Amino acid sequence: MGARLRLPFARARRSLGKHGIRWALGLALTMLAAAHVLSYLHSETLDRFDQFLSGLQLRLDPVEKDPRIVIVDIDGKALSEVGRFPWSRNVHAKLIDQLFDRYHVSVVGYDIDFPEPDTSSGYGVLEKLAKTELADLPEVGERVSALRGALDFDGQFASALQGRPVVLGFTPSIDQHKGVLPKPLFTEQDLNGRELDAFHAPGFEANIAKLQRTAAGAGSFAVSTDDDGLVRTVFLIQKVGEGYYPSLALATIAQHLKIRAIKPVFTETVDTLSDSQRAAGGVDAIQLLQSMAKRYKVPVGEGMTTVIQYRGRGGPQGGAFNYVSAADVLAGRVPAATLKDTIVLIGTTAPGLVDLRATPVNPQYPGVEIHANIIKSILEGRFKHRGQNATTIETAVVLAVGIALTLALGVVGPLASVGIGVCAMAGLAMLGQYAYTRHDLVYNGATPLLLVLALFVVNAVLGYLTTHRKNQGLVNRFGEYVAPELVAEMAEDPDAYNMDGESRELTVMFVDVRGFTTISEGLSPKDLREYINLYLTAMSEDIRSAHRGTLDKYIGDAVMAFWGAPVHQPDHASRAVATALLMQASATKLNEDFLKRGWPELKIGIGLNTGMMHVGDMGSAIRKAYTVMGDAVNLGSRLEGITKVYGVGVCVGAATRAAAPEFIYRELDLVRVKGKNEPVAIYEPLGKAGEVDGATLAAVNRWHEALAHVRAQRWDDAHAILTELQAVDPGFGLYQLYLDRIEWFRAHTPGEGWDGVTTFETK
Structure with missing residues (x-):
C-alpha cells in the first residue's frame, strides 16, 4: 500500500520539476495581464492594440445604406459645373430653395461656416463709385440702388434660410471671435451652477449675423483626435465662451425630431459613478426631450464626447449613406424620392477642400460623414459602449484563460500547443465580436489575446532545445550582411550577438542610381546585368570592407546599409560619411569605364541619417532579414530622394553631422519631409577637415x-x-x-x- 502511494507522489515531483518553470512564468504573465486590466499597470502598446482591434470590428460591421440621411456633396463635379469654392452665397440660396421647395427635405445641416460677408457680386464697388467718381450722374446712383437686391448675395441666402430648419456649422477657436453664435443650449446658471467637463474654447469662427439670425441654429463640426491622429469620438457638447453648444449632428437631429429641450443627465450618487462618468463631470448621457413620452439618450464619456460608430469605409462608394452631387441638386437632376423627407448634410469630399479625416476605417474619410454616423446612431438609439461590468468580465477572462493555458501548454507537445493557442485566440475573438455585434458591447481584447500569444511563445522558447548549434547558426547567418572579419570577431563570443530586435542609435544609408529606368531602356539585358553587377559589387565592397558596414539589402538598383550593428561601433556616423564619399569616388571611376564601353552615365545619390532605430531579424515565418526600421530609417530614405532636388551626391541629416564633426559640411536647407512634422536641417559632406x-x-x-x-x-x-x-x-x-x-x-x-x-x- 505504501509503495503504491509513493509512486504517484514521485511522479508528481518529477512533473513539477519538469514543468515548474513554465507554470511559474505562465502564472506570472497571467497576473501581469490581470494587473493591466485592473489599471495597476499601463502599457501604451496594449492600448494601441485595443484601438486596432476596435477599428477592425468597425471594418467588419455589415454596411447597409440608410435612406433617411443624404449627403449633398460639393465634389469635383460640382466644382466643375458651378465654379471654384467657396461659392457665392446666391448659389447657396438656390441650393436651399431647391432642397426645400423642389425636394421637400426635412432638415439641412451645413458642414460649412460663413464667417465673412460675401463681396463677390461687386455691389460694394458699384456703390462706392456711385458716391464718388460717378456722383454727378444721379441715374447711376438710382440704378445701383435698384440692383441692391439682385447683388446682395448674403441677403438672398438669408432669405432662403428664413423659416426653414437649416443648421449652420461653426468652429470653436482659441483666439478668434468671428461671426455670431445663436443662443446656447444652456449655461452654468441653467444647470444651477454645475459645470460640465466639456471641451472649452474661449472663441469661435462662426457665421455672419445676417445668416445666423435667420438660420434655425448652429452646431460645431469640431472632432476629437486621439494621440495616433485618428478620429474616434466627437464632442457632442462644447463650451464656447460661457455657453454650452451642440455638435452639428446634435443640432441637426434636434431640428429633424423637433426636440423641445436638450440637457445633460446627471448621476447624483458620486460613489456609484464609473471612471468615464466621473471624467464627464457626473454625466453619463445627453437627453433629447421630444415630448413627455418620447426621449432620446446619447451616452457621453470624458470631455462630453460620444463614440463614432463608423459604417463602411466612407465616401460615395463605401459608406452607409447616399451621396448626391450639389451640381445635380442645383440642376434638378436628382430623383425626388431620393431626397424627400430626408436629413440632408451639405459637405465636401473634393480633396482640395481639406475636409478628409483620418479614421480607424479609412485614412481619408469624409468629415461630413462623421456627423451622418452620429445622427444615424441617435435615430437608431444604438451606441457602442463598455458595459458597467466590463472590467470585471475582462479580469475574469484573463485569469481563466491564463491559468487554463498555463496548465495545458506545459504538458502537451508542440503541435497540440499550436492547436490550443489558435483555438483560444479564435474563441476570444469570436466572443468579442458576438458581444460587439449583438449587444453593442465593447471589450478590450488586446490583453487576453496577447496573453495567449505570450504563453505560447514562452512555452515554445523553453521547449526549444538550442545551444551551441543555435549560436553558431546565428553567426553564420550574419555573414550574409557583414564583413568576414566581423564574423570572425563575433564567432569568438556568439552569445554576445543575436538577431533579436532592439533599439539602438545607428546610421543608415540609402543609395540609388539616377535615371535607372532610362539606363535600363538603353542597354541590352546582358549589358544591363553586367552594368548593375559591377555597380553593386563596387558599392558593396566600399560598405563592407572599407568601413565595416552592414549590408542590409538590394532593392533593384538601390542599396541599403547601416553602421553600428550587430557589432557596436561608437563612430558609426563617421564610418558612414566616409563610406558615402568613397562610394561617390568609386562611382566616378566606374563611370569612366562605362563611358568607354558606350554605356549610359552612372550617377548615384546617397542619403544618410543617424538616430534611434529598431534593428533585428524581421520578416515572416517564410523569410526573414536582419534589418533596421523606424522614423530615423524613413528619414534616411527621404534624404536620398532629396539629393535629386538639391543637385548633390550625398545628403545627411543634422544628427549625422553632429555625430561626425570631423567632416566639412555645406548646409543645404531646413526641410519638412513627408510623414514628419518637425523640420530637420540637411547637409552635404565635402570631405574631412584639412583635406578640403x-x-x-x-x-x-x-x-x-x-x-x-x-x-x-x-x-x-x-x-x-x-x-x-x-x-x-x-x-x-x-x-x-x-x-x-x-x-x-x-x-x-x-x-x-x-x-x-x-x-x-x-x-
Whole structure:
C-alpha cells in the first residue's frame, strides 16, 4: 500500500520539476495581464492594440445604406459645373430653395461656416463709385440702388434660410471671435451652477449675423483626435465662451425630431459613478426631450464626447449613406424620392477642400460623414459602449484563460500547443465580436489575446532545445550582411550577438542610381546585368570592407546599409560619411569605364541619417532579414530622394553631422519631409577637415552667407552672392534652385512668421 502511494507522489515531483518553470512564468504573465486590466499597470502598446482591434470590428460591421440621411456633396463635379469654392452665397440660396421647395427635405445641416460677408457680386464697388467718381450722374446712383437686391448675395441666402430648419456649422477657436453664435443650449446658471467637463474654447469662427439670425441654429463640426491622429469620438457638447453648444449632428437631429429641450443627465450618487462618468463631470448621457413620452439618450464619456460608430469605409462608394452631387441638386437632376423627407448634410469630399479625416476605417474619410454616423446612431438609439461590468468580465477572462493555458501548454507537445493557442485566440475573438455585434458591447481584447500569444511563445522558447548549434547558426547567418572579419570577431563570443530586435542609435544609408529606368531602356539585358553587377559589387565592397558596414539589402538598383550593428561601433556616423564619399569616388571611376564601353552615365545619390532605430531579424515565418526600421530609417530614405532636388551626391541629416564633426559640411536647407512634422536641417559632406581645398572652403562660406540672407528675406543680398557663386561653378544645381526660389519669394512674400522650412509633400 505504501509503495503504491509513493509512486504517484514521485511522479508528481518529477512533473513539477519538469514543468515548474513554465507554470511559474505562465502564472506570472497571467497576473501581469490581470494587473493591466485592473489599471495597476499601463502599457501604451496594449492600448494601441485595443484601438486596432476596435477599428477592425468597425471594418467588419455589415454596411447597409440608410435612406433617411443624404449627403449633398460639393465634389469635383460640382466644382466643375458651378465654379471654384467657396461659392457665392446666391448659389447657396438656390441650393436651399431647391432642397426645400423642389425636394421637400426635412432638415439641412451645413458642414460649412460663413464667417465673412460675401463681396463677390461687386455691389460694394458699384456703390462706392456711385458716391464718388460717378456722383454727378444721379441715374447711376438710382440704378445701383435698384440692383441692391439682385447683388446682395448674403441677403438672398438669408432669405432662403428664413423659416426653414437649416443648421449652420461653426468652429470653436482659441483666439478668434468671428461671426455670431445663436443662443446656447444652456449655461452654468441653467444647470444651477454645475459645470460640465466639456471641451472649452474661449472663441469661435462662426457665421455672419445676417445668416445666423435667420438660420434655425448652429452646431460645431469640431472632432476629437486621439494621440495616433485618428478620429474616434466627437464632442457632442462644447463650451464656447460661457455657453454650452451642440455638435452639428446634435443640432441637426434636434431640428429633424423637433426636440423641445436638450440637457445633460446627471448621476447624483458620486460613489456609484464609473471612471468615464466621473471624467464627464457626473454625466453619463445627453437627453433629447421630444415630448413627455418620447426621449432620446446619447451616452457621453470624458470631455462630453460620444463614440463614432463608423459604417463602411466612407465616401460615395463605401459608406452607409447616399451621396448626391450639389451640381445635380442645383440642376434638378436628382430623383425626388431620393431626397424627400430626408436629413440632408451639405459637405465636401473634393480633396482640395481639406475636409478628409483620418479614421480607424479609412485614412481619408469624409468629415461630413462623421456627423451622418452620429445622427444615424441617435435615430437608431444604438451606441457602442463598455458595459458597467466590463472590467470585471475582462479580469475574469484573463485569469481563466491564463491559468487554463498555463496548465495545458506545459504538458502537451508542440503541435497540440499550436492547436490550443489558435483555438483560444479564435474563441476570444469570436466572443468579442458576438458581444460587439449583438449587444453593442465593447471589450478590450488586446490583453487576453496577447496573453495567449505570450504563453505560447514562452512555452515554445523553453521547449526549444538550442545551444551551441543555435549560436553558431546565428553567426553564420550574419555573414550574409557583414564583413568576414566581423564574423570572425563575433564567432569568438556568439552569445554576445543575436538577431533579436532592439533599439539602438545607428546610421543608415540609402543609395540609388539616377535615371535607372532610362539606363535600363538603353542597354541590352546582358549589358544591363553586367552594368548593375559591377555597380553593386563596387558599392558593396566600399560598405563592407572599407568601413565595416552592414549590408542590409538590394532593392533593384538601390542599396541599403547601416553602421553600428550587430557589432557596436561608437563612430558609426563617421564610418558612414566616409563610406558615402568613397562610394561617390568609386562611382566616378566606374563611370569612366562605362563611358568607354558606350554605356549610359552612372550617377548615384546617397542619403544618410543617424538616430534611434529598431534593428533585428524581421520578416515572416517564410523569410526573414536582419534589418533596421523606424522614423530615423524613413528619414534616411527621404534624404536620398532629396539629393535629386538639391543637385548633390550625398545628403545627411543634422544628427549625422553632429555625430561626425570631423567632416566639412555645406548646409543645404531646413526641410519638412513627408510623414514628419518637425523640420530637420540637411547637409552635404565635402570631405574631412584639412583635406578640403581652400577654394571649396571659401565657396562654402559664401554659400552659408547667401543662405543666411535667404532666411532673413534679404533677397537682393542673397541673389548677388548666388550669382557670384554660379559664375564660378555654373553646373552646380543648388545655386540655380535658390535663385529660382528667390524669384518666387519676391512675388510671394513669405511674411514675418516664415520659418525658412521647405516642405516636401512626396516621398
